Amino acid sequence: MSESPERISMAGRLRNNFLTGLIICAPLAITVWLTFTFIDWADSWVTPYLPQRYNPQYYFDVTIPGTGLLIAVLFITIVGFLGKNLIGRSIVNFGESILHRMPLIRSVYKSIKQIFETVLREQSTSFKKCGLIEFPSPGMWALVFIAGDAQGEIAAKLNESGEEMVAVFMPPTPVPTAGFLMFVPKSKIIMLDMTPEEGAKLLISGGLIAPDYNPGGAVVPALPAPRKKAAKARRKGGEETAVIPPAET
Numbered sequence: 001m002s003e004s005p006e007r008i009s010m011a012g013r014l015r016n017n018f019l020t021g022l023i024i025c026a027p028l029a030i031t032v033w034l035t036f037t038f039i040d041w042a043d044s045w046v047t048p049y050l051p052q053r054y055n056p057q058y059y060f061d062v063t064i065p066g067t068g069l070l071i072a073v074l075f076i077t078i079v080g081f082l083g084k085n086l087i088g089r090s091i092v093n094f095g096e097s098i099l100h101r102m103p104l105i106r107s108v109y110k111s112i113k114q115i116f117e118t119v120l121r122e123q124s125t126s127f128k129k130c131g132l133i134e135f136p137s138p139g140m141w142a143l144v145f146i147a148g149d150a151q152g153e154i155a156a157k158l159n160e161s162g163e164e165m166v167a168v169f170m171p172p173t174p175v176p177t178a179g180f181l182m183f184v185p186k187s188k189i190i191m192l193d194m195t196p197e198e199g200a201k202l203l204i205s206g207g208l209i210a211p212d213y214n215p216g217g218a219v220v221p222a223l224p225a226p227r228k229k230a231a232k233a234r235r236k237g238g239e240e241t242a243v244i245p246p247a248e249t
Contacts, residue, residue: 043068130199134192144168176203
């Protein structure tokens, strides 16, 4: 006798409906909130410095979100365009020469510039791969982002043993904004196929959102169903001979 399915109470149905709606609405609401927060932050930095005649709010008497952000994007694009020609490059070099003469400012400027050049460089391989290393003890594995091969003095000191060292960044869970920079032998790293975006989702979710994995995209063929062929027996002159089916090619 089959058991009747358990009935869900009205309170349980309301709770399930609420959780379903929360899953649908919460990501959308958080995305909209973050977007408008960033737009308002950009407007608060740019709009106060706009001349009144160039501010759309002066003509329409209404706040237009994104005006400051749009102007900032246009300004940065124009600066990048001018910085590629001879005159603009000369101006940039002159400004950098002034900054390099300031004791404290030059160190901050060089560090920030190097970080942006490394992150925004198209040929950069920084944080484009994920891997696994044994941490904090053998048999336990931690997800890391590959920063690149060790360079400079660190590479010279660590590569003396003949082992190629790799710089990796291991962020914590669930907020991967801080972490540890470690230099690990390349042979001790298990490279993964997942992207850094998928790795970040795995970290932020605490392992709940794991990316799909299809090894090499190979399709495993289905095994054919076994045929039921029984050996036939017949008697000839009192002897029992088994008729074996021919082998399939």
